[in-house]
Amino acid sequence: MIYKDRSGSQPLSGGPTALFTSVGRRVQLVRHFAEAGWRVIGADLNPADCAAQVICSKVHAVPPCSAGQRYYDRLLEICRLEQIDYLIPLYEPELIGLAGRQRDFQDSGTTVIVSQASSLELCLNKFRLFQFLRSHEFDTPDTYLEPDKIDHTERKGSRWVVKPVTGMGSKNIHIVSPDELCAAYGQVKSPLIQRFVHGQEYSIDAYVDQAGNVRSVVPRKRLVVRSGEVSKSITVEDEAVTRETVRLLAALQLYGPVTVQGIKESDTGRFYFIEVNPRFGGGVPLSMRAGIPYAEWIADRNCDWNGTLQPYQTGLKMLRYDEALFVED
The missing domain is CATH 3.30.470.20 (ATP-grasp fold, B domain)
Known part of the structure; x- marks a missing residue:
């Protein structure tokens, strides 16, 4: 499904064609590419409610990322249909899946702007990232997977941030006192605990x-x-x-x-x-x-x-x- 076809609204500049996923509200971002002479295509779960349709030549409907292979097959279909040069993903849960399917897109002439899976796995898991930062001597707040791992004196002397190990958009984040820590920990799925800075x-x-x-x-x-x-x-x-x-x-x-x-x-x-x-x-x-x-x-x-x-x-x-x-x- 294509909600809007604005192919005539962008000049034919001979520039690259990009497909942006989860394009929704990202009007300023896609405008940057359109003003640079790119042809911009969007993909979104609800194209009719997508603000970026005013910039994109077209906005294609896609199933949710949670649909797995069906989602990636749809992106590949759009890339072939629109002769996409670059696929630019904007939604974190799709990144590792796209990294593992780069060859499929390359065979269709599309470069996926995504890091290798091993790097993504570090970045998208906040506890693994903490371990990486500490092992490479970067400053990062003390971070734990369980309240019992925190020294009693340290626990009483600080406020704490309780948040999911994975996730984006600052969802389900709690900044709490030591006395509130255990209650907040029980409210978060797959939580980690980080010293508040x-x-x-x-x-x-x-x-x-x-x-x-x-x-x-x-x-x-x-x-x-x-x-x-x-x-x-x-x-x-x-x-x-x-x-x-x-x-x-x-x-x-x-x-x-x-x-x-x-x-x-x-x-x-x-x-x-x-x-x-x-x-x-x-x-x-x-x-x-x-x-x-x-x-x-x-x-x-x-x-x-x-x-x-x-x-x-x-x-x-x-x-x-x-x-x-x-x-x-």
């Missing part, structure tokens, strides 16, 4: 090309967050955070767009890595506006690079607001 939250947008070169690192302060997605943010320059992020990305052997989450502790100034999301994050339009040419880099199969990080505009603030789109059924 009081300080300034950061998101760090980065891009790693096919040759493993870290092309950009853009730290930005998360000023206001709604439902897990940043609504106010500002780009900053931080040499220490940038240097450690480059080291982290190299250690994880990632590819494509990455959004790293961290906190700079108020009392100590130490920066703690919290999560690594191996996909475009919700706040990436700010980094795009600050000067990061994601569309150009993804289309650069030769990985032509001068060896330095891409400069970007610091002090650029993004202020999001609600806007209505009106479409006909």
Whole structure:
């Protein structure tokens, strides 16, 4: 099913064609590619309710990712039908499945912008990521799988974050006192417990090309967050955070767009890595506006690079607001 066909609404520029999954509300993201001369196709569970239809040439209906092979077969069908050059996944649960099926898409002429499965398995399991960070000497908060593993003195001396081992969008996260810890732990499926760090939250947008070169690192302060997605943010320059992020990305052997989450502790100034999301994050339009040419880099199969990080505009603030789109059924 194709909900809308706007093939005539985008200029025929000869640029690449991209398929974005879970395209829903990602209007600013797909606009970046459309304005760079790309033909943009969307895939979504409910195309009729998809705001990005105003930018996409077409939006195709797909079954839920939980449908397994049927979901991936549908994406492959769309790639063949639309002659997709690049499949850009935006939904974390599909990443490992797409990584294991890259050859199928390559045989149809489509490059999947996704990291290797071993790297994804580290990033998408928050406890495995904690273990990786500690073993590679990155600062990250103390993290446990069970309350009984926490030393009594340490437990009483801190607030705690209880959240699922896997998941996205800041869902089912509880920040609790020591006395509330066990109750919150029982409310979360497959939980982990992490020491709460009081300080300034950061998101760090980065891009790693096919040759493993870290092309950009853009730290930005998360000023206001709604439902897990940043609504106010500002780009900053931080040499220490940038240097450690480059080291982290190299250690994880990632590819494509990455959004790293961290906190700079108020009392100590130490920066703690919290999560690594191996996909475009919700706040990436700010980094795009600050000067990061994601569309150009993804289309650069030769990985032509001068060896330095891409400069970007610091002090650029993004202020999001609600806007209505009106479409006909």
